[in-house]
Amino acid sequence: MYYHTCTNNNENFMYIYLPIAEQPIHSLAILGVGTFLGLIMGLVGVGGGFLLTPIMMFLGIPPPVAVASVANQLVAPSVSGVLSHWKRGNVDFKMGTVLLLGGVVGSSIGVVIFNFLGKIGQLDLVIKSSYVVFLTLIGSLMLSESLNLILRKRKGKVSRGKLHQHNWLHGLPFKTRFRKSKLYISVLLPIFIGIIVGILAALMGIGGGFIIVPAMIYLLGMPTSLVVGTSLFQIIFVAANTTILQASQNQTVDIVLASILLLGSVVGVQVGSRFTNILKGEYLRLILSTLIILVSLKLLTDLITIPSDIFSVIINR
Amino acid sequence: MKFLTSLHILVLVFIISYDVKAKNQIVADLSQENVKITTDFLGAKILLFGAYDGQKGDDIIVVVTGPKGLVTVQKKEKVFGIWVNTKSVNYINTPKYLNISSNRDINKILNQKTQKISEIGLNNLKIRLQPGKKVQKEKEWREALTRNMLKSKLWSLNENSISLNKNALFRSYLSLPSNVITGQFEVKILHYRNSKLISKELSTINVSKSGVSAEIYNIAQNYSTLYGIFAVILAVLVGWGTNLIFRKV
Numbered sequence: 001m002y003y004h005t006c007t008n009n010n011e012n013f014m015y016i017y018l019p020i021a022e023q024p025i026h027s028l029a030i031l032g033v034g035t036f037l038g039l040i041m042g043l044v045g046v047g048g049g050f051l052l053t054p055i056m057m058f059l060g061i062p063p064p065v066a067v068a069s070v071a072n073q074l075v076a077p078s079v080s081g082v083l084s085h086w087k088r089g090n091v092d093f094k095m096g097t098v099l100l101l102g103g104v105v106g107s108s109i110g111v112v113i114f115n116f117l118g119k120i121g122q123l124d125l126v127i128k129s130s131y132v133v134f135l136t137l138i139g140s141l142m143l144s145e146s147l148n149l150i151l152r153k154r155k156g157k158v159s160r161g162k163l164h165q166h167n168w169l170h171g172l173p174f175k176t177r178f179r180k181s182k183l184y185i186s187v188l189l190p191i192f193i194g195i196i197v198g199i200l201a202a203l204m205g206i207g208g209g210f211i212i213v214p215a216m217i218y219l220l221g222m223p224t225s226l227v228v229g230t231s232l233f234q235i236i237f238v239a240a241n242t243t244i245l246q247a248s249q250n251q252t253v254d255i256v257l258a259s260i261l262l263l264g265s266v267v268g269v270q271v272g273s274r275f276t277n278i279l280k281g282e283y284l285r286l287i288l289s290t291l292i293i294l295v296s297l298k299l300l301t302d303l304i305t306i307p308s309d310i311f312s313v314i315i316n317r
Numbered sequence: 318m319k320f321l322t323s324l325h326i327l328v329l330v331f332i333i334s335y336d337v338k339a340k341n342q343i344v345a346d347l348s349q350e351n352v353k354i355t356t357d358f359l360g361a362k363i364l365l366f367g368a369y370d371g372q373k374g375d376d377i378i379v380v381v382t383g384p385k386g387l388v389t390v391q392k393k394e395k396v397f398g399i400w401v402n403t404k405s406v407n408y409i410n411t412p413k414y415l416n417i418s419s420n421r422d423i424n425k426i427l428n429q430k431t432q433k434i435s436e437i438g439l440n441n442l443k444i445r446l447q448p449g450k451k452v453q454k455e456k457e458w459r460e461a462l463t464r465n466m467l468k469s470k471l472w473s474l475n476e477n478s479i480s481l482n483k484n485a486l487f488r489s490y491l492s493l494p495s496n497v498i499t500g501q502f503e504v505k506i507l508h509y510r511n512s513k514l515i516s517k518e519l520s521t522i523n524v525s526k527s528g529v530s531a532e533i534y535n536i537a538q539n540y541s542t543l544y545g546i547f548a549v550i551l552a553v554l555v556g557w558g559t560n561l562i563f564r565k566v
Binding site for chain 1: 356388393398458496555
């Protein structure tokens with residue numbers, strides 16, 4: 001008769017039990033994913049959350065926990081990034097503050113929607129399908145833009161467009177001067193952008209950089225040098241607000257998961273930002289956009305293929 | 318150490334079995350009565366062993382039942398090309414952990430009627446639909462519940478898994494998966510002779526979160542806003558800290 005109660009063998013010591021997700025996970029895998037995503041973030045400036053959350057879901061973390069914990073981890077690389085950009089004078093604090101006011105309102109709305117979707121049992125579906133839509137959109141835009149740029153550079157022609165275009169959006173009331181960005185636009189526009197991004201941030205576990213950066217360039221007409229620093233500045237507050245609300249409303253923030261991820265990502269960001277000059281931007285975007293499209297395809301396949309069992313069970317704790 | 322413990326149990330079991338012979342009863346013990354979910358928890362395997370006053374052909378059935386409560390079964394349907402959860406059914410009084418083990422096929426030990434009466438078998442559990450909702454094809458939902466609970470390893474049926482020795486000793490293993498629910502688990506050890514219950518023994522296993530993992534879970538539940546603020550402060554400090562470190566490099 002032998003006696004055996006212990007399952008913690010040597011090969012298993014890398015596993016760590018996540019207290020909120022209520023399951024064990026390989027800590028090195030999570031650390032690796034965090035570092036990899038941090039690298040991308042450092043290299044391209046965006047791309048932390050919107051790849052991280054789907055990867056967490058692929059690794060078996062329940063979508064609500066993935067979304068809330070990624071929001072938590074995003075605070076760290078954003079703080080670190082803003083500090084570097086601030087030193088170089090690349091943050092428009094006035095614009096950032098207006099954006100974050102909208103963002104805080106938006107993320108609060110987002111958490112309420114999140115809570116509601118959870119109650120009616122459609123949360124997973126909404127998270128996954130919004131990822132499919134946004135990742136496909138962003139991925140294909142990025143892909144075509146980088147391919148265009150590569151082709152044009154090969155031909156030797158690099159044309160510069162107008163700084164920004166004026167349209168009806170600039171005719172809205174409450175015009176305010178943003179000295180740093182050299183803009184005189186309606187304050188409603190950045191607030192509105194902030195709200196939309198905030199809602200998506202809370203629902204999808206993203207900082208919203210990949211939406212707010214193009215919006216700042218194309219809708220607001222901000223100088224590109226200020227865009228990344230300013231968006232990171234507002235992401236800190238949106239992600240922080242989302243984290244606190246998710247924690248208090250839904251108890252879905254897994255601090256252990258977030259900590260491992262953020263340790264990896266802050267290092268990754270720093271290393272990545274040191275290599276931005278070595279790798280060409282358009283090739284980097286090409287690789288990233290391919291990655292985004294692959295992730296979105298994987299999510300789409302999950303949604304449209306016949307599930308192995310059309311019934312599933314939720315154990316209410 | 319392991320050897321000593323085994324020896325210890327062996328001696329103990331023989332002493333007990335001597336005693337059991339006299340009183341016509343069953344005595345059982347568990348290698349672990351308190352299962353702690355700590356940060357390195359990957360599930361647990363518990364040895365259940367004991368002695369019974371047996372004859373040739375006697376049978377032992379062990380039923381371990383975890384905390385009971387609400388379990389929801391969802392059904393997906395294709396809507397505009399996407400598989401969506403469209404219907405759901407709630408079951409109350411459903412064990413969130415169940416392990417039925419026996420020394421041979423339960424159908425050979427007990428007839429269907431006795432199984433039903435004594436709630437032995439996955440289909441004989443007294444699980445009820447939540448009142449107030451009419452359900453069509455209830456059987457389909459009930460089967461889906463059993464199938465999914467078995468797949469998640471929270472339910473298991475292990476016939477032929479109990480080993481009997483000299484009609485006096487029995488031994489069985491229980492597996493608790495890593496996604497096990499916390500609470501009190503009831504262990505029922507049943508001794509049958511010719512389909513008649515001769516004796517039974519009850520025991521309990523306590524599954525609880527422990528250590529750092531438990532602390533974090535409790536704080537997240539009871540002081541949720543503070544927990545969120547703390548999570549943010551931690552992230553800010555790490556972000557700021559790395560910036561300081563890398564500035565110097």
